[in-house]
Amino acid sequence: xxxxxxxxxxxxCLGLLGLIAYLWSVKSGQLEDLDTPSxxxxxxxxxxxxxxxxxxxxxx
Amino acid sequence: MQxxxxxxxxxxxxxxxxxxxxxxxxxxCTGCEFIYKMINSSGLEHFYELRDSFIKKxxxxxxxxxxxxxxxxxxxxxxxxxxxxxKGYKNVEFYLEGVHCAGCLWLLEKLPQILxxxxxxxxxxxxxxxxxxxxxxxxxxxASMLDAFGYPAHPLNxxxxxQAKEEKMALLRLGxxxxxxANTMMFAVSLYQGQFTGIESKYALxxxxxxxxxxxxxxxxxxxxxxxxxxxxxxxKQLHIDLPIVFGLLLGFFASSFNTFMGREHIYFDSLTxxxxxxxxxxxxxxxxxxxxxxxxxxxxxxxxxxxxxxxQGQIQKVLIETLQIGNLVQVKAGEIIPVxxxxxxxxxxxxxxxxxxxxxxxxxxxxxDVYAGSLSIGQQILVEVRKTGQETRIAELLSAAQxxxxxxxxxxxxxxxxxxxxxxxxxxxxxxxxxxYLPQGLFVALDNILALLxxxxxxALALATPLSFTLASAKAAKRGIYIKGTQVIEALTQVxxxxxxxxxxxxxxxxKVVDSFVIGDQGYIYDLVSQLEINNHPLALALSEHCAxxxxxxxxxxxxxxxIVGKGVTAESFDxxxxxxxxxxxxxxxxxxxxxxxxxxxxxxLQLSPVILAKDKxxxxxxxxxxxxxxEAKQIVxxxxxxxxxxxxxxxxxxxxxLSIAAQxxxxxxxxxxxxxxxxxxxxxxxxxxxMIGDGVNDAAALRASHVGIGVHGGAQMCLEVADVxxxxxGLGPIKELFEGSQRTMSVVRTNFVFSLFYNVIGGxxxxxxxxxxxxAALLMPxxxxxxxxxxxxxxxxxxx
Numbered sequence: 001x002x003x004x005x006x007x008x009x010x011x012x013c014l015g016l017l018g019l020i021a022y023l024w025s026v027k028s029g030q031l032e033d034l035d036t037p038s039x040x041x042x043x044x045x046x047x048x049x050x051x052x053x054x055x056x057x058x059x060x
Numbered sequence: 061m062q063x064x065x066x067x068x069x070x071x072x073x074x075x076x077x078x079x080x081x082x083x084x085x086x087x088x089c090t091g092c093e094f095i096y097k098m099i100n101s102s103g104l105e106h107f108y109e110l111r112d113s114f115i116k117k118x119x120x121x122x123x124x125x126x127x128x129x130x131x132x133x134x135x136x137x138x139x140x141x142x143x144x145x146x147k148g149y150k151n152v153e154f155y156l157e158g159v160h161c162a163g164c165l166w167l168l169e170k171l172p173q174i175l176x177x178x179x180x181x182x183x184x185x186x187x188x189x190x191x192x193x194x195x196x197x198x199x200x201x202x203a204s205m206l207d208a209f210g211y212p213a214h215p216l217n218x219x220x221x222x223q224a225k226e227e228k229m230a231l232l233r234l235g236x237x238x239x240x241x242a243n244t245m246m247f248a249v250s251l252y253q254g255q256f257t258g259i260e261s262k263y264a265l266x267x268x269x270x271x272x273x274x275x276x277x278x279x280x281x282x283x284x285x286x287x288x289x290x291x292x293x294x295x296x297k298q299l300h301i302d303l304p305i306v307f308g309l310l311l312g313f314f315a316s317s318f319n320t321f322m323g324r325e326h327i328y329f330d331s332l333t334x335x336x337x338x339x340x341x342x343x344x345x346x347x348x349x350x351x352x353x354x355x356x357x358x359x360x361x362x363x364x365x366x367x368x369x370x371x372x373q374g375q376i377q378k379v380l381i382e383t384l385q386i387g388n389l390v391q392v393k394a395g396e397i398i399p400v401x402x403x404x405x406x407x408x409x410x411x412x413x414x415x416x417x418x419x420x421x422x423x424x425x426x427x428x429x430d431v432y433a434g435s436l437s438i439g440q441q442i443l444v445e446v447r448k449t450g451q452e453t454r455i456a457e458l459l460s461a462a463q464x465x466x467x468x469x470x471x472x473x474x475x476x477x478x479x480x481x482x483x484x485x486x487x488x489x490x491x492x493x494x495x496x497x498y499l500p501q502g503l504f505v506a507l508d509n510i511l512a513l514l515x516x517x518x519x520x521a522l523a524l525a526t527p528l529s530f531t532l533a534s535a536k537a538a539k540r541g542i543y544i545k546g547t548q549v550i551e552a553l554t555q556v557x558x559x560x561x562x563x564x565x566x567x568x569x570x571x572x573k574v575v576d577s578f579v580i581g582d583q584g585y586i587y588d589l590v591s592q593l594e595i596n597n598h599p600l601a602l603a604l605s606e607h608c609a610x611x612x613x614x615x616x617x618x619x620x621x622x623x624x625i626v627g628k629g630v631t632a633e634s635f636d637x638x639x640x641x642x643x644x645x646x647x648x649x650x651x652x653x654x655x656x657x658x659x660x661x662x663x664x665x666x667l668q669l670s671p672v673i674l675a676k677d678k679x680x681x682x683x684x685x686x687x688x689x690x691x692x693e694a695k696q697i698v699x700x701x702x703x704x705x706x707x708x709x710x711x712x713x714x715x716x717x718x719x720l721s722i723a724a725q726x727x728x729x730x731x732x733x734x735x736x737x738x739x740x741x742x743x744x745x746x747x748x749x750x751x752x753m754i755g756d757g758v759n760d761a762a763a764l765r766a767s768h769v770g771i772g773v774h775g776g777a778q779m780c781l782e783v784a785d786v787x788x789x790x791x792g793l794g795p796i797k798e799l800f801e802g803s804q805r806t807m808s809v810v811r812t813n814f815v816f817s818l819f820y821n822v823i824g825g826x827x828x829x830x831x832x833x834x835x836x837x838a839a840l841l842m843p844x845x846x847x848x849x850x851x852x853x854x855x856x857x858x859x860x861x862x
Contacts, residue, residue: 001260001263004263004266005266008247008266008267008270009270011243011246012243012270012274015239015242015243016239018239019235019236019239022235023232023235026228026231026232026235027228031231032184033184033185033186033187035185035186036165036183036184036185036186039162039165039185040165040166040169042110042162
């Protein structure tokens, strides 16, 4: 069980990675608007053949 | 094909094809018709499937204004509002009117598809701010397109950079605290397990040291706000809940560290870091809800018109107000607000000064007389020579005087903070007693028990009670259009003893209406004449044409040569040679008025109503009595306020007779009339009882600031909303009553939560004194107490949601 001497710090470092990801999302302003993404997701684009493609639309 | 289907349906449903409100035709207005056609021609009919999801009730429906946005292309404008991002694209942010449903969100983010040159459009739905990334297209084209879809665009004042940084720091601290709390809890659980099943001392020692190191970031970084708060509290000798918290944190942490290095068992790192995390989370949620209210008032404030029509050599040019020089000539169209202080360079003008003085009647100004920024030009286009701009105008001075008040105002201390001092002293005494009692059993035993006592009595639940209750209450209030700008405001509202009403717009409807009429002959014929005669922006004309609206297009007798005479009335002729005149009593000097009409006139005068007389060929046809009607619910609400123990007072800039009449109708005993903004301020400042001021004009701003609670109401001058503690976006007095009652209910929830948290502290403290507390018990007590407070706050009735 002596292995936990190494495992515990490693698990903490994994948590640290999570924190870094969180920091990145805070810095890039993702947490500024928490309400709009939930509405945005509900708007499916209807199936249209030959629709113009860009970053905002998904061609289904 | 879809269009035909819809038309068929419509004959039975009678709803506007575009916005969905009930109407008699396919479209409720040309605006909706225009937008409908735009949407269909762009292939975006999917909008109508999304339209009704998640409608915001307090938003206006989208309407195009067809305003020209040419001035958006000016160099100064671009320099101010357009930023270049790292990829070389241009970025701009607009506040949009009319955003009210998920369909709007979908539609607006499709802008790249609609307008060539727009790369991306991201809408923040809650704040109605759209961020547009673009390249080869003109700003005016973007704004015009947005307007065409029904979302008039306004440029935004840049958000303060410092605020954004502070928010990010807060989130950072929260994240670090969360990581530390989770990990120390993980280590602690192993240790608790060890208490039951046995654990080798080398592992236990290791876990304790790890707990110590992992809690360091939480303690040194995340907990900083609490230390700062406690330090401020000591420095200013002001009470704050941070004091006992810091007390518990410091002693708990040092004692736990001491135990760790001494190889002893009792450490409390998990409870302490969890405490830090919980409190930071509660504060962040609270800050967000306050921010929502502040945000909205800032937004509304920032969209006040920044442009003026510069008149140079016969040409009109739209320029930023800041670029105006003294001596420039500015053209102000009918119904527009004068943007500067200056001299009138037209022959005469009819101005509405209500924003400045509270006077609800139009004031006539002659050539070369002073006019002030903020006044509205009724009925005609005028020229003004610029004398003072920006911060030097009278309106700006009024506002800064109002803002000065804020620094002198004593902050309202939360109930929780008041309790904190007694709390700390009591716990200290108790801790000393515990120490002395257990000393005979050994120094370490005594220390352990003192530590247990301090951690267990740390006021977690107490500190959570107010932020949680406030956050939930203000969210509910916001749904009703009541925006509260701070925690202490709710408490302050319950302390108010006197309520001051500004007359116009709060107790009354705020605009002139036809209260009564006296008619000789065919009513339909007369109303038709009135509709034809009264087609301008004068409040009297608006009231009359609204009253006679049904007969607008019947035109039995078509009138020509319609002549508008400033300050007097309107004359016209009909095809068959009859002459018509409508206007004030003085306009009809040669008219003969018979007895019954005279009675009507006298009655009108006694009720402080303005009579407007219609005559045909110098014969009396009708008399209309116009006035500012009292709101239907006014009498009831004034009575209810008084029943709840508050005195109701009128504080108005309007004429004595009018205020007297209204006070009499409502049964109000104390009232002030013809008050200048300075007088209003003086009256409020000299009050002995805590007072709330309700107002809507800049003339109320200083008084609003000076009062215990300042309430700005619907339709108020934007600057007024900036200065108030609460602002209400719905018209009517109902929200005001709800504001007071809701605050009362919220405070009782807060108090009950205090009782709960004190209860837990008593139990925990007693157990600690008896030597029964160990880290496990402390770790259990804290979440239980916090959950109780949270669940109770969630379940309670504070503000009525609808």
